[in-house]
Amino acid sequence: MAHALSVNHERAHWFQFCGSTIGSAVLSLFRSEELCVALDILRHGEATTAFNRLLADGRSLLAEDSGLASAELQRVAVNLRHIRRGRQMLMDGCGTPNDISPEQASALGEAIGFTQRTLAFHTGDPDQWNTPSPIPIRTLNIRSHAQTTATDPVLGARHVFESGALLAEWGSLLWSSWGAWTPGASFSELDFNVRAYLGDALASASGSYTACLAHAMAAWDGPPWDADPRVRAHWIASMIPTISACLDIAMNPRIGPMVTDPDCDIAGLDAGVRFTSAVRAVARCGLLEHWPTEDAYRRFRAELCADSGLTFGDADAECWQTEALSAEFWTAAETGHPLLVSGFSYFDYAVWAMRRMHRFRYEEPLQWAMPWLRFFRQGDRAADFGLMVDPAKVWASAPLYWTGNTLGFEVRLAMPVGVRIAYEVLISSRNCSARCGELVEGERRAADLPGVEASDGSV
Numbered sequence: 296m297a298h299a300l301s302v303n304h305e306r307a308h309w310f311q312f313c314g315s316t317i318g319s320a321v322l323s324l325f326r327s328e329e330l331c332v333a334l335d336i337l338r339h340g341e342a343t344t345a346f347n348r349l350l351a352d353g354r355s356l357l358a359e360d361s362g363l364a365s366a367e368l369q370r371v372a373v374n375l376r377h378i379r380r381g382r383q384m385l386m387d388g389c390g391t392p393n394d395i396s397p398e399q400a401s402a403l404g405e406a407i408g409f410t411q412r413t414l415a416f417h418t419g420d421p422d423q424w425n426t427p428s429p430i431p432i433r434t435l436n437i438r439s440h441a442q443t444t445a446t447d448p449v450l451g452a453r454h455v456f457e458s459g460a461l462l463a464e465w466g467s468l469l470w471s472s473w474g475a476w477t478p479g480a481s482f483s484e485l486d487f488n489v490r491a492y493l494g495d496a497l498a499s500a501s502g503s504y505t506a507c508l509a510h511a512m513a514a515w516d517g518p519p520w521d522a523d524p525r526v527r528a529h530w531i532a533s534m535i536p537t538i539s540a541c542l543d544i545a546m547n548p549r550i551g552p553m554v555t556d557p558d559c560d561i562a563g564l565d566a567g568v569r570f571t572s573a574v575r576a577v578a579r580c581g582l583l584e585h586w587p588t589e590d591a592y593r594r595f596r597a598e599l600c601a602d603s604g605l606t607f608g609d610a611d612a613e614c615w616q617t618e619a620l621s622a623e624f625w626t627a628a629e630t631g632h633p634l635l636v637s638g639f640s641y642f643d644y645a646v647w648a649m650r651r652m653h654r655f656r657y658e659e660p661l662q663w664a665m666p667w668l669r670f671f672r673q674g675d676r677a678a679d680f681g682l683m684v685d686p687a688k689v690w691a692s693a694p695l696y697w698t699g700n701t702l703g704f705e706v707r708l709a710m711p712v713g714v715r716i717a718y719e720v721l722i723s724s725r726n727c728s729a730r731c732g733e734l735v736e737g738e739r740r741a742a743d744l745p746g747v748e749a750s751d752g753s754v
Contacts, residue, residue, distance in 0.1 A: 300464045302693075303667055306705065307463035309693035310666045311456045313645065314652035315546035316608035317385060317566055319553045321452065322649075323410040324382040326642045330413060330424065331375050374405070381406020388451030388567040395561055400432040403564070407432075407551050411612075414552035417646050419615045430557050432564075448510055450567025455545045458507035461500060462535065462542075465493055467667040469532050473586050476673040480586045482533040493532065494524030507545075507570055511538055514574045515582075536583040539664045540596045544605060545570035553610035553653055563606055572603040592661040610653035620647050622687035630711045641719040644712075648690040655684055655691070695720060 312318035380402040389395055389403070407430040416424045468489045474480025485493075497505060508531055509520045517530045531538070545566045549558040562568045576599040583595055600607050619634055620643060628635060656663040669691075685691035692705040695717055704713055 300467075302705070303467060304460045304464040306693045307460040307666050308456060310652065310663060311459060311546060313648050313690075314656050314663055316548055316550050316553050316610065316653075317452050317546050317564075318456070319610075319649050319653070320407065320410050320550045321382055321385055322642075322645060323413045323552050324378055324385075324406055326417075326645075327378045327406075327409040327413045328375065328382075330416060331371060331378060374409070377402040377405035378409050381409075384451075385564070385566070386451050386453045388449045388454075389561055389565045395432075400561070403561075404430040404432040407557055407564075410550075410552040411555075413642075414612060414614065414646065417616075417640070417642055418613070430551070430559060432559055432561060447571045448506055448567070450506055450510070450570060452546065452566040454503055454506045455542055455566045455570055457504040459539070459542045459546070461496070461504045461508070462531075462539065463666055465496060466535060466665055467670065468492070469535060470671060472532060473535070476586060476668060476671055478586055478588045478591075478674050481584065485529045485532050490525045490528050493528035494526075497527055497531070498524040507542065508538065510571065511541065511574050511577075514571075514578060534582070535665070536587055536592070537577055540583065540592065540599060541570055541573040541577065543596060543660065543664045544573040544600060544603075544607065547608040547656075549606050549608040551612075553612045553649065554608045555612050558606055558608075569605055572605060573599050576600075576602040587661060589659060589661050592664070596660065609657050610649075614646055614650045616643065616647060620644075622689050625689045625712055626687055626707050626709055628709045628712050632711070635711055635715060639715065641716045644694070644716055648694075651685070651690050659684070 312322050380399070384399065384403050384406075389399070412424050412426065469485070470476065472483055472485050472489070474483070497508075511534065512518065512520060512527070512530065515534070517534075518526050520527065548564045548566070548569060549556065550564055551557050558564055562572070580595075580598050580602055583592075587595065596607070599605075617634075624632070624634065625644065625647075652663075662668055688707040690706065694706045694708060694713070695704060704717075708716070
């Protein structure tokens with residue numbers, strides 16, 4: 296059972312990165328770093344030598360004596376810093392919106408512009424990579440409710456994602472307590488054994504996994520967080536649909552690349568601020584006390600957004616790709632296929648999957664917000680609903696996941712495709728992320744800039 300629950304956890308992360316707007320933005324920024332290195336650094340012979348020398352000396356890439364011969368290479372260094380800093384701000388939280396510095400706002404705006412350029416590069420318009428497209432971010436939060444208070448924790452997409460994955464990990468155990476997921480059912484007593492297991496899971500989870508849950512519990516007059524873990528487990532289980540709606544709102548701002556007209560307000564983009572704002576809206580609008588239908592869930596989510604002054608991000612970006620990228624290619628391609636030999640990248644698969652996952656989120660928001668549901672009968676809906684939306688089993692489950700020391704494949708990828716994607720992800724996560732991290736950290740130290748909690752580079 297432990298393995299199955301761990302896979303539920305990793306599957307939720309795939310839904311978050313592939314199917315939420317902020318997840319797609321972070322995934323695109325990771326690819327932006329790679330493109331910046333591959334297209335703008337490694338093609339310059341003198342750049343590699345200069346960058347390595349500067350890293351060894353601990354000097355700034357932008358210093359007057361940096362040795363970067365051209366203004367173009369200096370621009371590349373700035374782009375790398377903006378991309379990485381923007382990604383870290385999204386993942387770890389921007390802090391108090393009213394206190395964001397102009398430099399931080401500029402970095403985030405530039406980073407969001409790079410998400411759109413990266414998507415264009417992979418969907419038929421590679422010339423867009425060299426077209427500046429910064430998004431002017433307003434640092435002053437003018438919304439009436441979407442703002443932080445002195446008691447709000449500083450949260451980011453990392454905390455939202457982990458809390459959502461923790462719920463997904465053991466959400467499947469709540470089947471009987473929520474009337475077998477039948478629309479209109481009320482929450483009943485949590486099974487004693489389930490309560491004990493969930494209590495242990497909460498007690499052993501790190502703060503980044505439970506931060507959002509603890510905040511909601513305090514805001515909605517739940518039991519104290521230091522109460523008996525079994526009491527906390529029972530309360531959280533009773534709040535599953537409401538908490539899931541708040542996490543859904545937090546993960547889906549209007550942000551590129553999947554939204555073509557991004558929000559320009561920090562409060563509208565920060566996952567942590569969006570979550571705390573949605574939690575406050577629940578205190579005014581009420582809870583989801585009965586298991587919702589898709590329409591009821593959509594209406595409740597819209598009510599929370601309207602009350603908190605938040606916009607909601609539904610994907611509208613055009614993602615044209617060659618028709619050769621199809622379910623048949625992903626599941627049946629053989630070694631030597633022209634796309635595998637040419638410029639195919641793992642991100643081409645990610646874009647293909649994102650298009651379908653975002654469409655699924657729009658059409659079935661409840662199923663997307665709680666990924667474990669699709670394996671259960673829900674009223675008149677048959678079990679394994681995933682086979683209806685993804686009959687080829689090629690995008691609605693995690694293509695790769697790690698549980699303990701085990702690397703697993705959950706989708707039905709052809710072996711050459713799966714090996715190619717796994718190889719690229721492993722190499723790029725280890726090498727490019729480490730290199731870009733060193734570049735940005737060196738910049739931060741040299742310029743005496745405030746640090747941002749380091750990202751682990753795993754997406």
